[in-house]
Amino acid sequence: xxxxxxxxxxEKQRSACIVVGVYEPRRLSPVAEQLDKISDGYISALLRRxxxxxxxxxxxxxxxxxxxxxxxxxxxxxxxxxxxxxxQYRQIITKTINTLNETGSMEAVCFLPELHVKSRNTYWKVxxxxxxxxxxxxxxTNYKSNFEEARRPLRKLVFxxxxxxxxxxxxxxxxxxxxxxxxxxxxxxxxxxxxxxCNPEYLxxxxxxxxxxxxxxxxxxxxxxxxxxxxxxxxxxxxxGSANESVMSVMEYCAPGHENDKPIVLIGKGLxxxxxxxxxxxxxxxxxxxxxxxxxxxxxxxxxxxAELQLPIKVVGILAGCENMPAGxxxxxxxxxxxxxxQTVEVLNTDAEGRMVLCxxxxxxERYEPELVIDTATLTGACVIALGHHTSGLLxxxxxxxxxxxxxxxxxxxxxWRLPLGEEYQEQLQSNFxxxxxxxxxxxxxxxxxxxxxxxAKKYNWAHLDIAGTAWKSGKDKGATGRPxxxxxxxxxxxxxxxxxE
Ligand code: BES
Ligand code: MN
Ligand code: ZN
Numbered sequence: 001x002x003x004x005x006x007x008x009x010x011e012k013q014r015s016a017c018i019v020v021g022v023y024e025p026r027r028l029s030p031v032a033e034q035l036d037k038i039s040d041g042y043i044s045a046l047l048r049r050x051x052x053x054x055x056x057x058x059x060x061x062x063x064x065x066x067x068x069x070x071x072x073x074x075x076x077x078x079x080x081x082x083x084x085x086x087x088q089y090r091q092i093i094t095k096t097i098n099t100l101n102e103t104g105s106m107e108a109v110c111f112l113p114e115l116h117v118k119s120r121n122t123y124w125k126v127x128x129x130x131x132x133x134x135x136x137x138x139x140x141t142n143y144k145s146n147f148e149e150a151r152r153p154l155r156k157l158v159f160x161x162x163x164x165x166x167x168x169x170x171x172x173x174x175x176x177x178x179x180x181x182x183x184x185x186x187x188x189x190x191x192x193x194x195x196x197x198c199n200p201e202y203l204x205x206x207x208x209x210x211x212x213x214x215x216x217x218x219x220x221x222x223x224x225x226x227x228x229x230x231x232x233x234x235x236x237x238x239x240x241g242s243a244n245e246s247v248m249s250v251m252e253y254c255a256p257g258h259e260n261d262k263p264i265v266l267i268g269k270g271l272x273x274x275x276x277x278x279x280x281x282x283x284x285x286x287x288x289x290x291x292x293x294x295x296x297x298x299x300x301x302x303x304x305x306x307a308e309l310q311l312p313i314k315v316v317g318i319l320a321g322c323e324n325m326p327a328g329x330x331x332x333x334x335x336x337x338x339x340x341x342x343q344t345v346e347v348l349n350t351d352a353e354g355r356m357v358l359c360x361x362x363x364x365x366e367r368y369e370p371e372l373v374i375d376t377a378t379l380t381g382a383c384v385i386a387l388g389h390h391t392s393g394l395l396x397x398x399x400x401x402x403x404x405x406x407x408x409x410x411x412x413x414x415x416x417w418r419l420p421l422g423e424e425y426q427e428q429l430q431s432n433f434x435x436x437x438x439x440x441x442x443x444x445x446x447x448x449x450x451x452x453x454x455x456x457a458k459k460y461n462w463a464h465l466d467i468a469g470t471a472w473k474s475g476k477d478k479g480a481t482g483r484p485x486x487x488x489x490x491x492x493x494x495x496x497x498x499x500x501x502e
Contacts, residue, residue, distance in 0.1 A: 001133060001134065001137065001154070001155065001156070001157060002155060002156045002157070003130055003133075003156075003157050003158075003159065003174045003177075003178065004156075004157075004158050004159070004174070005126065005158070005159050005160070005161055005166075005167055005170030005171055005173075005174065006109065006158050006159070006160050006161075006167075007160060007161050007162070007163060007164045007166065007167055008160065009034060010031050010034050010035050010068075010109075010111060010160075011034060011035060011038040011067065011068055011069065012069065013069060013070050013109045013160075014069045014070060015070045015071075015107055015108060015109045015158070016070065016071050016072060016104075016105040016106055016107050016108060017061075017070060017071065017072040017073070017074050017100060017105035017107075017108040017109070018035075018068070018070045018072070018073055018074070018108065018109045018110075018111065019073075019074045019076060019096055019100075019108055019109070019110040019111060019112060020032040020035060020073065020074070020075060020076070020111045020112075021075075021076050021077075021078040021092075021111070021112055021114075021115050022047070022052055022054040022075050022076065022077055022078065023054050023077075023078050023079065023080060023081040023084075024053055024054035024055050024056075024077065024078075024079050024080050025053060025054060026047040026048070026052070026053060026054055027054060027081065028043065028044065028047075029078070029111075029114070029115065030114070031111040031114055031160075032075065035065065035068060035073060038066075038067045038068065039065050039066040039067050039068060040066060040067075042065055042066050043062075043065070043073075043075070046060070046062070052075055052077060053077065054077045054078065054079070055077045055079060056077055056078060056079035056084075056088045056091065056092060057077060057091055057092065057095045058076070058077030059074060059075065059076050059077065059095060059096070059099050060074075060075040061073075061074050061075075061099065061103055062074075062075065070109070071105075072103075072105060074096065074099060074100065074105075074108070076092055076095065076096050076112065077092075078092055078115060081116065084115060084116065084117055084118070085117065085118065086117060086118075086120065086128070086413060089112075089115065089117045089120075089125065089128065090128060090132045090413070092112060092115075093112060093128070093129050093132040093133060093136075094132055094135070094136045096110065096112065097132070097133050097136040097137065097154065098136055100154045101136075101137070101150050101153055101154045102150065104151070104152040105152075105154060106152050106153065106154060106155045106156065107154070107155060107156035107157070107158070108154065108156075108157055108158070109158040109160055110129070110157060110158065110159050110160065111160045112125075112129065112159075113125040113126050113129060113159050113160065113161055113170075114160065114161070114162050121169075121500075122161050122162070122166045122169055122170060122173070123169040123170075123172060123173045123500040124173070124411075125173075126159050126161070126169075126170050126173035126174060126177065127173035127174070127176050127177040127180075128177070128413060129159060129177070130173065130174055130177025130178055130181060131177050131180055131181050131184070131413075131486065133157060134177075134178075134181035134184070134185065135181070135184070137154075138185060138188060140188065140189065140192040140479060140480075142192075142193075143194075159174075169500055172500060173500075175309075176309070176493065176498075178308070179305045179308035179309045179489065180305055180412075180485065180486050180489050180490075182304055182305060182308055183301035183302055183303075183304040183305030183306075183308070183482070183485040183489055184301055184481075184482030184483075184485045184486065185301075185482065186210075186297075186300060186301045186304045187294075187297040187298050187300060187301030187302075187480065187482040187483075187485050188297075188301075188479065188480040188481070188482045190202075190203070190206055190293075190296075190297045190300060190301075191290075191291055191293065191294055191297040191471070191472065191480035191482075192479055192480050193290075194290060195272055195273035195289075195290040195323075198272050198290070198293065199244040199272045199273075199321075199323060200239070200244055200245060200246055200247035200270065200272055200321025200322055200323065201244065201245060201247050201321075202272070203247065203249055203270050203272065203293065203296055203300070203319045203321040204221050204247045204249045204319070204321060206300060207219055207249040207251050207300060207303075207317075207319055208221070208249070210251065210300065210303060210304055210307070211251055213307075214307035216253055216254055216255060216256070216307065216310065217251055217252070217253050217303065217307055218251070218252050219249070219250070219251055219252075220249075220250045220252075221247060221248075221249060221250075222247065222248040222249075222250065223245055223246075223247055224236060224239070224245050224246055224247075226248075227246060227248060227360075230340065230364065231340045232248075232340045232360040232361075232363075232364065233337055233338055233339065233340065233360070234337050234338075234339040234340065234345060234356045234357070234359055234360045235248070235320065235322065235340075235356070235357045235360040235361065237331040237335070237337050237347075237356060238271075238277070238322050238324055238331065238350075238353040238356050238357050239322040239323060239324075240327075240329050240330060240331055241277060241278075241324070241325040241326055241327035241328075241329060241330025241331065242322075242323035242324070242325040242327070243325075244272070244323045246321065246322045246323075247321045248318060248319070248320055248321060248361065248364075249270075249296075249318065249319040249321060250316065250317075250318050251300075251303050251316070251317040251318070251319075252314075252315075252316050252317075253303060253306055253307065253313075253314065253315045253316070253317070254314045254315075255310065255311065255312045255313060255314070257312070258312060258313060258314045259314070261313065261314040261371070262314070262368075262369055262370060262371040263314040263315055263316045263368050263370055263371060264313065264314070264315045264316070264370065264371050264372055264373075264374075264492070264495065265315075265316045265317075265318070265365045265368055265370040265372070265373040265374070266299045266302060266303075266315065266316070266317045266318070266373075266374050266375075266376070266488065267295075267299065267317075267318045267320060267358065267361050267362070267365065267373065267374070267375040267376070268293075268294075268295035268296035268297070268298055268299030268300070268317075268318065268319050268320065268375070268376055268377070269292070269293070269294075269295035269296060269320055269354045269357065269358055269375070269376070269377030269378060269379065270293040270295065270296030270297075270319045270320045270321040270322060270357075271289070271292035271293055271322055271323065271324055271353065271354060271357070271378075272290065272292070272293045272321060272322070272323050273289055273290055273292065273323050273324070273325070274289040274292035274323075274324045274351070274353065274354075275289065275324055275325050275326060276324065276326075276350065276351035277324045277325060277326050277330050277331065277350030277351060277353060278326050278330050278331070278332050278333060278350045279333060279349045279350040279351040280326055280351075281351060285474070288472065288474060288478075291378060291471055291472040291480060292324075292354070292378050293319075293321070294378045294467055294471030294472060294480065294483075295320075295375070295376040295377040295378060295465075295467060295471070296319035296320060296321060297471075297480065297482075298376050298467065298471070298482070298483065298484050298485055298488065299317045299318065299319055299376065299488075300317070300319060301482060301485040302317065302484075302485050302488040302489055302492070303315070303317040305485060305489040305492075306489065306492055309489075309492075309493070309498075311492055311493065311495075311496040311498070312496050313492065313495060313496050315492065316365070316368055316370075318361055318364075318365070320357050320358060320361050322353075322357050324350070324351075324353045330350070331347060331350055332347065332350065333347055333348055333349060333350060334346070334347065334348075335347045336433060336434045337356070339359050339360055339363065339456070340359075340360040340363040340364065341359070341360075341363040341455075341456055343435045343436065343455065343456070344434040344435045344436075345359075345431075345434055345435065345436055345437070345438050346431040346432075346433050346434035346436070346437050346438065347438050348431075348437050348438055348439045349438065349439045352438045352439045352449070354377050354378070354379045354449075355379065355438060355449055355452045355453055356438060358375055358377060358379075358453055358456075359452070359453060359455075359456040360456075361375075362375065362453060362456040362457045362462075363456050365460075366459050366460070369460075370460045371460075371461075372398075372401055372460060372461040372462065372463070373457060373460050373461070373462045373463075374405070374462070374463045374464075374465065374488070374491075375453065375462075375463075375464050375465070376464075376465040376467055376484055376488070377464070377465070377466060377467065377468075378466075378467055378468045378471050379446070379449050379450075379464075379466045379468055380445045380446045380449045380466055380468055381445070381468060382444070382445025382446045382449075382468075383445075383446040383466040383467075383468040383469055384468050384469035386419070386446055387417060387469055388469055389469045389470060389473070390415060390469075390470070391415045391416060391417045391469070391470065392409075392414075392415065392416040392417070392465050392466060392467045392469070392470045392483065392484060392487075393416070393417065393419050393446050393465070393466035393467075393468075394406065394409075394416040394417065394418045394419070394463060394464070394465055394466075395418070395419050395420075395421045395446070395447065395450035395463070395464045395466070396418070396421065396462065396463035396464065397421055397454060397462070398461045398462065398463065401461050401462075401463050402418055402463060404491065404494070405463055405465075405487070405491060406418060407494070408487050408488070408490040408491040408494055409487045409490075411490050411494070411499075412486040412487045412489070412490035413486065414483055414484055414485075414486035414487035414490070416465065416484070416487060419446060419447055419450075420447065421447060421450055421451065421454065425440070425444055425447050425448055425451050426451050426455075428440035428441050428443075428444070428448045428451070429448060429451060429452055436452065436455065438452065440452070446466050449466070450464045450466070465484055465487075467483060467484055470483045470484070471483055
């Protein structure tokens, strides 16, 4: 898709379609009003006859509106003017894109960024429109034998902004929106791959390819031999039962002149399949545990967005690739493992494997003397119980970092909510035989998992993002979401001083 911005009046556009909003009940937006005037009340007459009420998501496609140069006018219902919120705005864009794509307009001029969304500026509206557009156009059809594309798909979208003064922020918004969308797409593409294709080595080849494609990015691979040499025994224990080798991928991004910065370190859980191991999971829905590498996919995607944006910072991205399988040499409940940090862990459930992998990576990254570390992981089913599928769980002992991340989640629309991380929860990890157990018992599973990780993240500022409920969708829309790429990319944008307030 090609995006651009323009500032002009609707009647003067010569396009396959112009898109304007109508509020409920039957109230024209200012732009629709202009079209109505020039067409001698053609549109208001239709509304009076009851063709469109203006409810959010309703659409009405008109052809050859009198005195309008464009072939079509798409009226889009926007709900009550005062009530138009961010979620509805995105839904309206999605509906618009789907309609355009199905009705043969290969290009369109869209006036929807002129709608009023509470406390959001033109930059936000254009960027969200770009991201929502790319989202609606995504599909994963690699393994479909007979896939038919739309006959006349939408190819070019022009966003109209209210004043010429806003053209520059509009351009920025498109650039940022596209970078986020590319990262999201990359994350989805990798995560949607089946687990017989996407194994830890596959994650490494994807990371290596990305680092080849972009300057400022370099790649290194740590196979089992290398992981052994640096003492990552806990990570290795999880992968031991799998025929696929455990591979940790490290991507280093450094903008020119930032060689001496302390890096921001991003770590993603990359369980390319989590069967539970000896503590085997129940069968229903187990296929979805191919998405247990959603954290790694999110970090790969974020590195992609970062490389597209060429932000003036230093970032290390790590994919902790591993597969958790039952086997004769698999790790078992009761095993005591010495982690890279020297702390010992009694394994009480082999299905609590994510933390066993991540704890060693958290120790490994100490050597970077990081500015801060963020890990993201589909870590606990408990997080899905607590927050469902809309909001990721954020846990951090460092208030400023937590606030910064919540702010990024708010700006990007990729929602996260902070859960507490009080030391009283640490007691649930008590073990009779080792320094700690790998599970914390019945209550607060997301918090005790983060407590476990916190014991390995003492040497730097750290935050943990549990994306168990948000990394993919189940049911008929089953598929990866690309989250938390938007939030993490926003975090990096904000860190590089690229926040835009107009
Ligand atoms: N990958 C799972 C968590 C998960 C489950 C994510 C369902 C998304 C949907 C993780 O490795 C796991 O199995 N966690 C266990 C921990 C328990 C044994 C303490 C869980 O949540 O049941
Ligand atoms: Mn598990
Ligand atoms: Zn898992």
